[in-house]
Amino acid sequence: MEKYNELATDIIKHVGGSGNIKDVRHCITRLRFHLKDENKADTEFLKQREGIVTVVQSGGQYQVVIGNHVPDVYEEVVKVGQLKDDTEEEDITEGSLINRFIDLMSGIFQPFLGPMSAAGMIKGLVAILAVAGVSETDGLYIILNAAGDAFFQFLPIMIAVTTAKKFKMNVFTALALAGAMLYPTLLDVTTGDALYTLFSGTVFESPIYTTFLGLPVILGMGYYQTVIPVILAVWLASKFEHFFKARLHANVKSFLTPFMVLLLAVPLSILIIGPIATWGSNLVGAAFQGLNQFSPILFGMALGGLWQILVMFGLHWGLVPLGIIELTNTGTSSIFSIVNGVSFAQMGALIAMVLKMKDSKKRALGIPAIISAFFGVTEPSIYGFTLPAKLPFYLSCVGGAIQGLYLGLFGVLTYAMGGLGIFSIPAYIDPSGVNSSHVWHYVISIIIATIVGFILTYLFYKDKGGAVEETTEASATDTVVNNQLKSQNKNVVINQEIVASPLTGETLPLAEVPDSVFSSLAMGDGMAIIPKVGEIFSPVNGTVTTIFPTGHAIGITSENGAEILVHIGMDTVQLEGKGFEKFVSDGDTVVAGEKLISFDIEYIKERGYSTITPVIVTNTDQYTDIVKTDVKEISSGDFLLDTVK
Incomplete structure (x- = not known):
């Protein structure tokens, strides 16, 4: 965004210039640089620069703390510094091939389940x-059949959209690729006499109806209603796109990149991916036919x-x-x-x-x-x-x-x-x-x-999901909080925001958090919790304004305007999402007590990271006071803090 151009320019200049940057990423509040030489960075200038909260040097990273709008500043930093966008490809869950496949398929299908x-x-x-x-x-049958069947008939089109987002490629290029695979002429070709037959008499027998530059085109059953072929095709196309985007001049990359992607990906998908799917199907058919006879x-x-x-x-x-x-x-x-x-x-x-x-x-x-x-x-x-x-x-x-x-x-x-x-x-x-x-x-x-x-x-x-108990006027959490407030003889004013504890554990003053950004209250006032149970529940009724892709932090704006940040652990962004599971997305409306994130406490500790979780009111300056609980042991849903106007 252009409004952050000057800030991004200053950041690039005072971390030692683009040539001093190995790579840069961002978490929910910070730009995280790996610098070749941190001594070249002008830390004092950056700390005093308007628009920067502070600078933290930790774990081999040079961290420039920006705030909740860090994604916009990050985009401008990458643009100004002509840096590689390290968020360009979405992380795929590591582990076994089965787990990675399930993660991929879930991510592709979840957006259009409704x-x-x-x-x-x-x-x-x-x-x-x-x-x-x-x-x-009958017209009634024809129209309703089209309404119901079209989604499945053209499922590769839907899959192309979400797969493109998964692999971070241009959605419209992916749609063009899927459209080419579904183009009616491809199947029309198979209605005539075959030119010849490959591998005749075997399970790989393939009638050839046309060729591409002399290479046989194996069309099989077509790609309507299929899943895997278009996923593989878009994955292949994404590799081409990332390659050409990084190498073509800015003046021509907008049209030459998709040109080269389609020119290469469409033939390769039809000539290679298609036959592999066809032959795999034939092998399966032969195996089951033999088993039936046995x-x-x-x-x-x-x-x-x-x-x-x-x-x-x-x-x-x-x-x-x-x-x-x-x-x-x-x-x-x-x-x-x-x-x-x-x-x-x-x-x-x-x-x-x-x-x-x-x-x-x-x-x-x-x-x-x-x-x-x-x-x-x-x-x-x-x-x-x-x-x-x-x-x-x-x-x-x-x-x-x-x-x-x-x-x-x-x-x-x-x-x-x-x-x-x-x-x-x-x-x-x-x-x-x-x-x-x-x-x-x-x-x-x-x-x-x-x-x-x-x-x-x-x-x-x-x-593994948390309970979500919704009431017409107030959540069960609010009831618990109100009862606790009464027992503590605290006065409840109309404009205040009551914030429940998002997790179960031991409370800790922010001053004792081993990170100066939180302990100095630079991000805002609040409390910290040492978790005993690896589950985060919504502390208020509100809207998810930001949830980081790795799942280690979430920002919520309450119905009364309180901006709340829950940051799980210290430097846990380095885990790249491992050990975390998200249950909500940006823009979701949530109620107090709704499960937001689960995390593996032992996994985080085993890798040397602290699990201390700050709960911050990032717009503290809009309140006259933040009243905090004085209890040591706390459960999710208990009273944590109270913002007073």
Whole structure:
């Protein structure tokens, strides 16, 4: 922002110039420089400079304390100093590949879970219309079907937007890439005669309908409704974009960067990523076909248990054509018979999660996801709830495996592809009327899947969310605070803001905090707490104005205008989010007692960081006094401090 241009220029100049900066990052209040030589920095000038709170030299970092608007100053510092933006790529959770994959998928799907759930519910409504006899050519059916199905048909477009944000690339370039992968002409090419066939007679058999500069183009089943191909494509494109943005001249990078990205990423995605997905699907199809021939029971258990995972990676396309071939040649299918009921295991797991949830906001979002799953649309449930929690997703796979084993044991078949969810039942009805056992076995399998998913999740899943108790006039926390104020004979004035303790632990005066920015009250007055439980709850009713990506600090503006900063530990930004979990985002409205952040106390201590957590009223200057509790041991929700106008 231009209003910070002069401040940014002075900061760059007085830390020794751009050439003295190894790198710069920012946390919720500070610019954190790694300087080549700290002796070149004019610390006294910076401390006295208007717009800078103070300077701290700690842990090999040269920290310039700015305040809550530090992100804007950071952007200008990077711009003025022509520095590398170290926030350009979002950190991906480290650890096992499974954890990193789950973190990535959760981050990609979370932003559009609401609309996805709504679309799934509309698809269920359309299925009801079809059962009620509404023709597919009726305008009511056509329009509502478009409203419900379009989201899933063009899911790669939605994924491109959130994946671009995850990998910090231009969203519109990512949309252009996804649009190219869904371009109708790609599939139209496959309607004619193949030029030749690659790897004929193997699971990698690929008919070639066209070439790209002489290279064969393997188009497979296309990319509609797929997940993994577009994620990989956007990831690849983000690497190209970051490369060219760093090297092209400012006068041409705005159009040459996306030009080069699309010129490279689109062909590579279609020529490489597409064939990998296609061949992976073919391998999966061949493996399950062989297993079915060996043992239908093992086939049912394996396919039922792995189906959700196969769908996530787009590998199920190797089985769908085999199911269609079964139906065409014999009028029945063992493949479709197994996979239809898996969604009910997912639904059962989600019902158990919702019943155990303490967070009312999550419960409210979980209900439409349950409805979607009932109609066979499980994406909102998987990506919004069970997969991020891990265990419920695994348990739903167990439910899918057991219902698959049951169906394989009795040799249950479908007579049509049928609908999704509850509307898949008619597909098991023998059109000749001779064999009614298939449909009854399938209904039993639905019950099995739902019950197993529900019971296992209810027994073994533990909700980590904090309770959110909302009242019409005041939160339960306010009631506790008021009672404590009365017991302490404190007068409550109308304009004051009562601030509850955001965590449980031992109180500490700010003067004893081992960081001069807090102990000097430079950021404002307040209290510090040595936490005993690694959970932060909202101290007031208000709005989240800032929550740092690493989750180590959060700023809230209360309904009465108090600006409150909760900073977990000292220098914990260095942990880069490890050991922290966020439950709210910037702009969220919160109520007192709502869980905001959880953190691993032992993890922080083991890495040598203090867990002392200051709770600061950053606009202290707008109050005549800050009245603090005098108790030593405090629990979340207890009275902590009181701002007096």
